[in-house]
Each structure stands twice: as structure tokens, then as C-alpha cells.
Amino acid sequence: MSASAQEINNLINQDYKQGFVTEVAADTFPPGLNETIIRQLSKVKNEPAFMLDYRLNAFRHWQTLKAPEWAQVNIEPIDYQAISYYSAPKRKEDGPKSLDEIDPQVLDAYKKLGIPLDEQERLAGIAVDAVFDSVSVATTFKGKLKEAGVIFCPMSEALRDHPELIKQYLSSVVPISDNYFAALNSAVFTDGSFVYIPKGVRCPMELSTYFRINAANTGQFERTLIIADEGSHVSYLEGCTAPMRDENQLHAAVVELIALKDATIKYSTVQNWYPGDKDGKGGIYNFVTKRADCRGDNAKVSWTQVETGSAITWKYPSCILTGDNSVGEFYSVAVTNNCQQADTGTKMIHIGKNTRSTIVSKGISAGRAQNTYRGLVKVLKSAENARNHTQCDSLLVGDRCGAHTFPYVEVKQPTAQVEHEATTSKISEDQLFFCQQRGLSAEDAVSMIVNGFCKEVFKELPMEFAVEAQALLGLSLEGSVG
């Protein structure tokens, strides 16, 4: 290995900056999954009876399913009985009414992560729901949102306070039986965020949820449900981190979005779960089902994701374009380094007339990582004049990593137009030397090239997130040629 390659390799082994553990007194269930645990979970969360039935249903279905096997991902079998399905920082009575009642250690953890929960300190214009292990610990700006008629609260609160909306919409996009992890999530999900934007309302601020896995040997199973009623508009952001631990931890979330007539939902994710160490020890298994239904005419859903973390990522944020003229978009940057594996992409299901979808996927692999794009564009007979444009680009850093692209296309409507473009490129040592010869460090050169590669996706992110995403990319990739 040449001198500069060695140097560059050293840079890669930077610390995962969010890897600290917070010492909190917690209520944690013993490991194991059975009906008793599920009853206990529903009870501790004070849920209405219909939810217990829902969970038991899901659990019974899950037991009939087999864990999926994937061609492009190597994974040890997961022992679902070794995981604890509930862990929450201890708190007084019925949950914190104000920040004073939250364990200061927890507040401190969020502060360290750059997410102060104190409204005075928050960036104006972003409301935050903070989910720590299994529960939501705080939601900011509730009052201001209420004035606009927006409901933004922890899922567990929505189950109690808005049962009609829950009954109508929960699992209406991702049925219990959808897949192995969706069934598991439905049985044991603990918290997450719930959003309802009423008719004609433009949500006055960005909404965001910050997920933090802290406890050891727990899984995080969160559930997010966003409903944009007719003519409404909302932009939602999601961020995630976890401590560095030697064992793998499971994160199996379900996110459902429903956009009614003329509504727009923009959903952005910066996922930075602990990726494991450079030899592939530890890290989060991130198995997520995210799906949106453009249920009304002219509805629009846009997914933007920047995936830098996790040992294994398996997710395909998708759009069902039911309404006529509805629009689905997917902008993705997925970065894998060292031993990380990502199998991600999207599904666009065109049902309504004149539906349009755009897919821009940027996969970056470094070290020995494997990065797979898997996408499906499906145009049903009913979808006259449907249009799709897919652009899939892969960037390789070094020559021990891999990129794979699997675009599936099924078209049943002759007037549809589906286009696919794909490229693969490589950051070469010569390019790095060229930049260094102009005065840039190798790490700045790599992040400049990578940022250039990701430009199209970054411009879709809300301002604050775009900056964070660029910094993150820098951290997880700097100088990874070897």
C-alpha cells in the first residue's frame, strides 16, 4: 500500500462521535418475546383495548413467518428471545409534564447530541419529539402547533388521545402482514411520532423526531404515522444515533405516511446509527419499512434520506401513487464504509392517471463495504401516462468495496414512460493527488468529491439538515481510499 493510501486509511478510523452511553435509571423488561410480554407492554403504556388486540394479532401472524434471507446481505441469525422489548428512563407517575421532570442525564444526552430540548435553546422553527430507547421523552413546541391545529405527539399519547385517527389510519399503508419486520414492529412497537395536519393547513414549522438507542440488549421498535389532510403541507425530519456497543442491536421501525387530496409530505432522514467498528463488530441492524400512500388526487410525497450509519441497513421508502396526478420522489445518499452493508432503494407503485415519480439514488462504498440499490417501478394498467425517471449512481472509494444495482420494472400500461440511468465511478488516488497538489488535504478532497457526487440529493434537504449531512459524510468517509 502506498504512503498516501496508508495515511488515508488512518483517517477512516475516526471515532463515532455519538457513541457515548448515558447512565440512567431505567425500567427494562426482561429479554424475551411472548404474549405475556405483549400484554405487559400494552398495560404499561396504558393503551386502549383495541391496541392490545392489534398487537396480539400481529404477534400471532409474526410467529407464522420466517426471517427473510437476502442475497446481498450477510447476517447472523437474530435471537429474538435475547432482546428486551421495552426500556424507558424511570419517570414520575404518568410521564413528564415538563422538562423539569425528565432525568437530567437524558436531557444532557440530547444536549451532547446537539439537540437541546429546552425550547429557548432550540433553533426557532423546528419542533422536536425525542425518543429515548422505547419512549418519547419530550416533545417541544406543542403549544404553538396546537394553535395551528397540528397534532404532533408521541405515538403512545396518540393511541390514547386520538383513537379514531389511529383506528382509521394505523396499518392502512403497511398492513400487519406486510413483512417479517413490519409484523414484529406491529406487535411490539413502543413509541414514535404521530402527526396530523388538518385540512388546508401549512404546518408552521419543521417537525422532527430524534431517535436515540441507549440501553444495551434492547431493540428499538418505533412507529411513525403522518397524516396530511386535504390541501395541507408538512416537512418532517428524522435523526438517529446509538452508543458504541460490541453486540448488534436491532432497530425495526415502521413509518406510514398518508397524503390526501392536494396534500404534500416531505420526509427527510439523516440516519447515523452506530455502524460497528472497523472490523464489523457491533452496530445497529436497521430494518425499516417506510411507505407512503398518495391517497388523493394531486398528492405529493418526497422521501429524502442520508444513510451513513448502521451495520446493516435494509429499507425501501416507497410511494403508492393512488390519486390521479400524484407525485412520488425518492432522493437517497447511502454511505457504507468498513464492513457496513446497505441494501436500500425504493418502490414506486403507479396506480392513478398521470402519476409521476423520480428516483435519485447515490450509493457510496468504501473499505470492504457493500452497497446495493434495489428499486421497483410498477405501473398498473390504470396508470395512464405515468412517468418515472430513475437515476442510480455509485461511487467506489478504494477497490475492496462493492456496489450493486437491481432496478426492477413492471409496466402494464402502454402509455407509461419509464427511464433508467445508472453510472459507477471511483475516487482514484490520482484524483486525490491532483487535489492535494492544489493544496487540499486528502480528507477535504474526498469530502469535496463525495459532496459533489451527492449534490442533487443534498439540495432536497432542509437547510439545517443539509449542513449536518455534509459534516456526517465527511466523518464517515474521510480518506477512505486504500
Add this chain to the structure above:
Amino acid sequence: MLSIKDLTASINDKAILKGINLEVKAGEIHAIMGPNGSGKSTLSHVLSGKSGYEVTGGSATYQGKDLLALPPEIRAREGVFLAFQYPLEIPGVSNVYLLKAALNAVRKHNGLDEVDAMDFLTLVKSKIKALDMDEKFLYRAVNEGFSGGEKKRNEILQMAILEPKLCILDETDSGLDIDALKIVADGVNSLRSPDRSFIMVTHYQRLLDYIKPDFVHVLAHGQIIKSGGPELALELEEKGYGWLEDGQVAA
């Protein structure tokens, strides 16, 4: 400015430079000529710090410092500039972005404030005009889809903006038509100054018609086998390298 003594270097255990000696004083222009494969690019790369070469002996002192001990980006920030024989493409990164990042890296290293976007644009536009390049090149990805001549001009643009002290031009004239050659030569000439030195690798006398060197050296088989004034280049043009190389073998 630069003092190279008995420099030897190899690549993949194959000796390429076999004892180079060269003194470059401030303000001087040195032309290096020689047959293909004689080690001219290797010398340029070793001086600028490209990885993959092993320096097996000798030294290169630049402004009193051990040049070979510095990482490549520090050499660049200290004023060593290489105009590449084959400029690289960097898709997705705009020319203007690279230029600004490079200039600020150099300025920062030298204790100067970074230039802001407005001042930078003013600067870059004046330079680009002098090189008869279209402003649209600024917003295109670095060298992507540039013709050979445009790439070479782009190298000179970078040099004009970074204002280095020691400019190494590796066959910058190759592949240029006569008009482009004049423009590039004008660009180089406008950078001539008593405290800036040039090492120009070239095969052709015609570049030296426009940029008059103080010294001409012939590099063959990894050694400088003959040095002289501008008249040596004319002699080479007439006789080729053969008569010198025969002498080399005999000696």
C-alpha cells in the same frame, strides 16, 4: 529556491531517477527536455509528492526546507505547483469550487484571510479573461468534457490564481494548437517575476520560442546528461537526442 542533489527514485523497485542534480534560483526558467520514458514526469511527481515513488537517495531542498519530507498538500501550500501532463477530471465538483477551496487552503497556510465569494469571483474572472477562456468553464465540473487544450489552459488558470513560487509544467505545450500555445505562453510570461521560478518539461523548441528559458537540460535514462543555454534546445531540435545518448553510453 530549489536545490536537487544526487536524487534517485524508483517505482515498483525499478530505478527511474538515477542521480539528478539541479539548481534553480529565484526568477529562473529551466527547460527539461529528453526522450519519452527518460523520467521527466517522474521527476515532476517526486518533487510534488505523488505517492507510489520511493526516493532511494539524494535530496531536494526548497527554500531551505527538506522538500521530500513534506506531505504533498503542504508542498503545494508552500508554493510548489505542478501543471499535470494529463490533468484529471473530477465529476460533480465545479471548477470554481475547486479553485476557491485551493486558494483558501493556500492562503490559510500562509496566515492570510480566506477570500469571500465576491472577491474570489472578481479575481477569477479577470484571470479567466486573460487566458481567453469562457466563464462557463468556471461552473463546469473540473476538466469534465474539456478538450485537451482546454484542460491545459485550465491548469494555467489554476496556476495564475494560486500564484505559486515554483511552477513545474509537465508537457503543458503538448496537444496545443498554435493559438492555444500562444495563450498559454502569455499566461506563463505574465507570471514571470524575480521571485518565481519555472521548470518546464517539453519536447518542442516552439514553446521555447515564446517562453525563453535561462537553462536547458537534457534528461536521459534518469540522469541530466547535458545542460546549456537556450541554444542547446535549437541544437536538439536539429540533431535529436541520439548524439547525446551515445556519448552517455560511452562515458
